[in-house]
Amino acid sequence: MDKDGGPAGKPVGRRVVLGVTALGALGVAFGARIESGLNGVMSAISSHDPTGLTGLLPGGGGFQFYNVASSVPYRSAQDYTLTVDGLVDRPSTYTLADLMALPQTTLVRDVQCVTGWRVPDTEFGGVLLSELLRRAGVKPEGKALRFTCFDGVYSESLTLAEAMRPDVMVAHQMDKAPVTRDHGGPVRLYVAPMYFYKSAKWLSGITVTDRVIPGYWENYGYDVEAWVGRSNGRTDAPIDGE
Amino acid sequence: MSESTGDTRNTQLDELRRFTTAERWVHRTTSALMLTAIVTALLLYVPGFAELVGRRRLLVVVHEWSGILLPLPLAVGLFFKGMRADMRSLNRFGPQDRGWVWRAMRHGTGLAGPAGKFNAGQKLYAAVIAGLVVVMLGTGLMMWFTELSPLNLRTGASYVHDWLALAIGVLVLGHIRMALKDPEARHGMRTGWVARRWARREHPLWEQELKQEKNSEPGRPS
Numbered sequence: 001m002d003k004d005g006g007p008a009g010k011p012v013g014r015r016v017v018l019g020v021t022a023l024g025a026l027g028v029a030f031g032a033r034i035e036s037g038l039n040g041v042m043s044a045i046s047s048h049d050p051t052g053l054t055g056l057l058p059g060g061g062g063f064q065f066y067n068v069a070s071s072v073p074y075r076s077a078q079d080y081t082l083t084v085d086g087l088v089d090r091p092s093t094y095t096l097a098d099l100m101a102l103p104q105t106t107l108v109r110d111v112q113c114v115t116g117w118r119v120p121d122t123e124f125g126g127v128l129l130s131e132l133l134r135r136a137g138v139k140p141e142g143k144a145l146r147f148t149c150f151d152g153v154y155s156e157s158l159t160l161a162e163a164m165r166p167d168v169m170v171a172h173q174m175d176k177a178p179v180t181r182d183h184g185g186p187v188r189l190y191v192a193p194m195y196f197y198k199s200a201k202w203l204s205g206i207t208v209t210d211r212v213i214p215g216y217w218e219n220y221g222y223d224v225e226a227w228v229g230r231s232n233g234r235t236d237a238p239i240d241g242e
Numbered sequence: 243m244s245e246s247t248g249d250t251r252n253t254q255l256d257e258l259r260r261f262t263t264a265e266r267w268v269h270r271t272t273s274a275l276m277l278t279a280i281v282t283a284l285l286l287y288v289p290g291f292a293e294l295v296g297r298r299r300l301l302v303v304v305h306e307w308s309g310i311l312l313p314l315p316l317a318v319g320l321f322f323k324g325m326r327a328d329m330r331s332l333n334r335f336g337p338q339d340r341g342w343v344w345r346a347m348r349h350g351t352g353l354a355g356p357a358g359k360f361n362a363g364q365k366l367y368a369a370v371i372a373g374l375v376v377v378m379l380g381t382g383l384m385m386w387f388t389e390l391s392p393l394n395l396r397t398g399a400s401y402v403h404d405w406l407a408l409a410i411g412v413l414v415l416g417h418i419r420m421a422l423k424d425p426e427a428r429h430g431m432r433t434g435w436v437a438r439r440w441a442r443r444e445h446p447l448w449e450q451e452l453k454q455e456k457n458s459e460p461g462r463p464s
Contacts, residue, residue, distance in 0.1 A: 017372045025380075
């Protein structure tokens, strides 16, 4: 046996590699449960942390910030406009004040990202998409919607039937406060029954089209029909509806 | 530089061969990939950085590929004898490694007892980071190809991926800190050669081993 352990030494290295791998696999299997179990503890800790550093720890039940453009776009509450056009009888443009003057709805649902992170019981307030479409008057040949954003890059899509659901809205409130710039404010889309990439941030345009035009991530292979229950391979029971 | 023969070269410096060219390239390419993965991870995950940089699609692609390519240098390195020999020394723990990490934590690495070519801390670091890379690759692929697994497993995968990223960050920072404290160790990784004096101090069992090997080869020109 040589001085470095040599052939006769114990293969501790290999055991450690296999052990770490096994722990990782256990973490994947039970991570969802551990995460929801620790959520309360983590948010209790971060609410007493003035530095905000604990908010960066994984599983605090927080949002992750996603932006596909090169900088965070900005529209003030005064500058903001939302255009509804395409195959409609009455194309129109709404200011934030116009939207707030329409009938308001709130929805409390889990926000679910396709990669796995989830923010439970998030409240969104705003105008149902169906209300805006009713006001615009969709022409018979209108079959789908294309959403565009003032970041100039992002886009999304829904079929007309999906857009008419009572859990799909144009939101300007999140957790009883105006939607912040980072969360896609002043106005974002909220498609509760689907993965969160469908809920386009910084919404600036709704165009009624005769067919579905795939949105930003959908051009990179993500499902156009992003039901939390069904799409992207999931076969277990959906969280909501459908 | 004088001519070098095998594991030692006799200049005024009296140096020992620590790493082969293949091993140093494996280290260089692996660390470049690892740092790319870490930097893109920070830009994707930390809200402040993500807000500053945006461009999520580009960062995601760079992060995915730096991660998936991470084991490649080591895999190629296994075709080289020196690499395989050092992998064996990293894997095997001898009597001198028993309790070494504990003693090093309590009294410092200098008083933890003699070490072979790699001390027990280096061996553990190699094994833990290798295991972590396996898990990061697996969980990363689950988040990359979302159709492969049901949602509750993907939630678990992203949870594990996020926490282990933190662990890897701490380990890599520790690794860099140890290197910063030891210029001769850095010299060894840069050139492949280390001073005998350094080897005698940091890895005495290895230094003795090389000396014995050299003496047991008769008729070798010196």
